Structure formats: structure tokens, C-alpha cells
Amino acid sequence: MxxxxxxxxxxxxxxxxxxxxxxxxxxxxxxxxxxxxxxxxxxxxxxxxxxxxxxxxxxxxxxxxxxxxxxxxxxxxxxxxxxxxxxxxxxxxxxxxxxxxxxxxxxxxxxQSGTWHDEPRLAVARRLMNLIPDGATVQASSHLAPQLTNRATVGLFGWEPGRRFPQWIVVDAWTPPAVRWPLSFEVERNRLNWYRVRGYRDVADQDGYVLLARGDGGLVLSGSHVIGFQGRVLAPFGGSGVDGAALVLTAVTGGVGGGQEWGFVRQDDGSYALVNGVSGLCVDVGVDVDGASSGPGAGARVIQRDCSGRDSQHWYVTPQSGGGYLFTSVSSGLQLTGSLGGDGDVGIQDAVGGFFGQEWSIG
Incomplete structure (x- = not known):
């Protein structure tokens, strides 16, 4: 010292x-x-x-x-x-x-004369950034971010304190190493793929500029729905209305009994709070499968909890080509995953190229 x-x-x-x-x-x-x-x-x-x-x-x-x-x-x-x-x-x-x-x-x-002449690539960058609507949430490369701050909510791509699941991502993959921050080329490429696995779609990839959009496809949900998987539905264990009760996949009973219906409450960032129709509690992340308190880590169980508005209670809903939906946690980026076989716990597990058990139906 x-x-x-x-x-x-x-x-x-x-x-x-x-x-x-x-x-x-x-x-x-x-x-x-x-x-x-x-x-x-x-x-x-x-x-x-x-x-x-x-x-x-x-x-x-x-x-x-x-x-x-x-x-x-x-x-x-x-x-x-x-x-x-x-x-x-x-x-x-x-x-x-x-x-x-x-x-x-x-x-x-x-x-220097070169400062006052646009590179041909800049026209591409401007065209792609013009595809981002006003008022959107965006993550961008460090030298692209200032071009959007007057009309969007912008964070730096790869900077952890920033908005983790923006509506749009725009990256200059050809940024020279000397001015590249905060991610190296390899880490940046892996990070883009991480988002693609979580439902982001490629809007453009031209002259080194990559533009991704969150893959909700304009989906807007409201009202009460049943969330299903493999012929069973998501519900609190035993239809419980208790704060902290584990969520399981159980046989369809019909009607409002058993807490099998969930209200979809859309948030400002496009995610949803899932509110149980019987208990009024929200889908949240609980504990690891071994019972240890974990926060929103891989393998953590999903429970119902008093609705507080925290990120662990918000989920992005992304349509898939097969007609199903992915539920991605805002707080962790992990996806709602159903257990296979008979009635069982529901957990969140990191997406691994479309992990089986992560596509749900909404009825």
C-alpha cells in the first residue's frame, strides 16, 4: 500500500x-x-x-x-x-x-485529406443503421454507437453492464485490433453466434457490418394462454398457489383449475412477465437442481414468485420455424427447458444449438 x-x-x-x-x-x-x-x-x-x-x-x-x-x-x-x-x-x-x-x-x-473522404463501407454502415427504427434498443460497436444515440437507446456490444437483449445488434466485424474494444475478433464472433442461438436473426451481413434483429418477428401476445410441451402443460406443482412453488409439466386438466393458464404481460423491452391465472405469481428462477441457491444459473429450477418486476421474471418469446416458441430469460440468456418423460420439474438450461425440450407451444 x-x-x-x-x-x-x-x-x-x-x-x-x-x-x-x-x-x-x-x-x-x-x-x-x-x-x-x-x-x-x-x-x-x-x-x-x-x-x-x-x-x-x-x-x-x-x-x-x-x-x-x-x-x-x-x-x-x-x-x-x-x-x-x-x-x-x-x-x-x-x-x-x-x-x-x-x-x-x-x-x-x-x-489529413483522407479524413474528409468517406470510405465506400461507410455508405453500407449508414444504410444498415437506417434499418433500425427510432426508439429501439441497440447494442453496437464502439464507433457505431455514437451514430445512433440521438434516436435510440444504445449500449456497447460485448460490454456486460450494457443492455443484454436489445432489439437490434449492429457490429463492424472488420474493426482493426488496435481500436477494437471491448471484444477481440474471435470473442465477438462467438458472441454473435450466442445471440443467434437465442433467436436473433441475420438482417444483413455486408462489407464486415453485421446487423441482427431479435427474432420475435413482430409477435405481440396478450391475455391468458396455456404453455405446453410434449402434450403436457406448465403449472405450479400440485396446482399450488404458494410463493416459491416449483413449476412442473403436468397433464392437461382444462378450465382454470390447477393454475395451467398464464397471463402474458408485455414489457417495454418486448419481453413478457408470465403471471399465473390462479396464484397471481410470476414465473421466476429459483434454485439449482441440487437445492443450492443459485440465482439464474444454468440448471436452475423455475418457480412462481411474487411479481416484483426483476429481470429474472421477464422472458423473451421467440417464434421458431417449426411453430414452437423459445422462452429466453432476460436476466441470464438461458432458455426455459422442459423435462422429458413423465411429470417433472422445469428448469432453465443454456441453449446448445436448439437443446431438445426448449420449444414450447402457446395455446
Whole structure:
């Protein structure tokens, strides 16, 4: 801890380099102003952080520092206003340093002719992004996301805190490794396939741009329905109305008895809460098959619970070519899976290329 708070603040070399590059544009005169202390907390937390991208100048993290540093520079110049030669010298030195530093940063691209000419691929990107309707939820590659934020709810593709099951996904698969984030090419390709397995369909794949749409096909459900599998239907064990009762596949009894009907309540993101017609409780994820508390992990049992609006109670319903439907958990991406044979528990299990037992009927 002592090392991190002392030597660790200026090592490795990239930290010392950043400090020099922050102060050099002022010919280091900013150090003669007390205003420079305002920049200190930001420098300390950046250099103490574990994320290495915070240490250097390759990103935007110095944006809040430079106005402070230049304000300190101006105050220090003002203090020398009676020394005209000194002021001119510092201003000339600062201008020279800035001129030498500009080619190392993206600002230099403004004077390069290639910056002002569109690549042929950009027309393809614009055309595909125009297929995404206003107000949609989207995950996009980092350089495509800013083009959509004025008319859609956008997250970065592959960034876990983002929206996990958007209505649309648009990715530039040809993004160079040097500017690719947060996924490598291989991981990005696998992630796209992960979504395809979960019902997303390919809308376009052209010149490296991939556009996927959530495969609900415009499906809108409402009212009460029976959810079936292999001639049996989903219901609480024994028709129970108890909060926490396991959901099972059981023989069809007809009528409203036994809790075999479920209300489909559509959510803003296109998913559904499934509300039991007898108990008024929602389909939720319970515990592992060994009884351990698990959260929404693979193999967890499905139960009915008091409707709270949490993601584990919301399900995307995706039509399949054979006439069935997949139920995909918003919280985990795993799919509702029925047990085979006689009456049995219902669990969620990761989709493995269309795992048998995951296509349901809605009656």
C-alpha cells in the first residue's frame, strides 16, 4: 500500500510520461500557479487505478485536466505581465511544444485529406443503421454507437453492464485490433453466434457490418394462454398457489383449475412477465437442481414468485420455424427447458444449438 501511494504513482514509465505531457504544453509554467493543485486529485486517482488505460494519454481521460492546467498557465502569465519578454518567451515555448505534440493525437487527422473522404463501407454502415427504427434498443460497436444515440437507446456490444437483449445488434466485424474494444475478433464472433442461438436473426451481413434483429418477428401476445410441451402443460406443482412453488409439466386438466393458464404481460423491452391465472405469481428462477441457491444459473429450477418486476421474471418469446416458441430469460440468456418423460420439474438450461425440450407451444 505504501509503494502504491508513493513510487507506484509515477511508475511504470507511462505515468511519468503522462505527467510531462499534461504540463509540457504550458512550458511547465502552470506549476507556478496554485490553480494546478485542482488537477492533482484526478491525476492521483488515475495513477492509483488498476486499469492501465487510465495511466496514459491514448484516451480522453485528460479532458478535465487540460482546462485546469491552462487556467493555471494564464494565471502564471498574468503574474509576469510586467516582464513582457518573459511572457512572450513562455507563450512561444508553449506554442512550439503544442505544435510538436499535435501529430501524436487524433486532432492531427483534421489536416489529413483522407479524413474528409468517406470510405465506400461507410455508405453500407449508414444504410444498415437506417434499418433500425427510432426508439429501439441497440447494442453496437464502439464507433457505431455514437451514430445512433440521438434516436435510440444504445449500449456497447460485448460490454456486460450494457443492455443484454436489445432489439437490434449492429457490429463492424472488420474493426482493426488496435481500436477494437471491448471484444477481440474471435470473442465477438462467438458472441454473435450466442445471440443467434437465442433467436436473433441475420438482417444483413455486408462489407464486415453485421446487423441482427431479435427474432420475435413482430409477435405481440396478450391475455391468458396455456404453455405446453410434449402434450403436457406448465403449472405450479400440485396446482399450488404458494410463493416459491416449483413449476412442473403436468397433464392437461382444462378450465382454470390447477393454475395451467398464464397471463402474458408485455414489457417495454418486448419481453413478457408470465403471471399465473390462479396464484397471481410470476414465473421466476429459483434454485439449482441440487437445492443450492443459485440465482439464474444454468440448471436452475423455475418457480412462481411474487411479481416484483426483476429481470429474472421477464422472458423473451421467440417464434421458431417449426411453430414452437423459445422462452429466453432476460436476466441470464438461458432458455426455459422442459423435462422429458413423465411429470417433472422445469428448469432453465443454456441453449446448445436448439437443446431438445426448449420449444414450447402457446395455446
Amino acid at each position: 505504501l509503494y502504491k501511494g508513493t513510487i507506484g504513482l509515477i511508475t511504470p514509465e507511462v505515468k511519468a510520461t503522462t505527467l510531462v505531457m499534461v504540463l509540457a504544453p504550458t512550458a511547465f509554467l502552470a506549476l507556478r500557479s496554485s490553480l494546478v493543485w485542482v488537477a492533482l486529485p484526478t491525476l492521483v486517482w488515475r495513477f492509483a487505478a488498476a486499469r492501465q488505460v487510465l495511466w496514459g494519454t491514448g484516451y480522453h481521460y485528460s479532458l478535465v485536466l487540460m482546462p485546469v492546467v491552462f487556467a493555471a498557465f494564464i494565471e502564471a502569465l498574468a503574474a509576469r505581465r510586467d516582464q513582457a519578454g518573459s511572457v512572450r518567451g513562455y507563450v512561444a515555448s508553449a506554442a512550439g511544444v503544442c505544435a510538436l505534440m499535435v501529430p501524436q493525437f487524433p486532432f492531427w487527422q483534421l489536416v
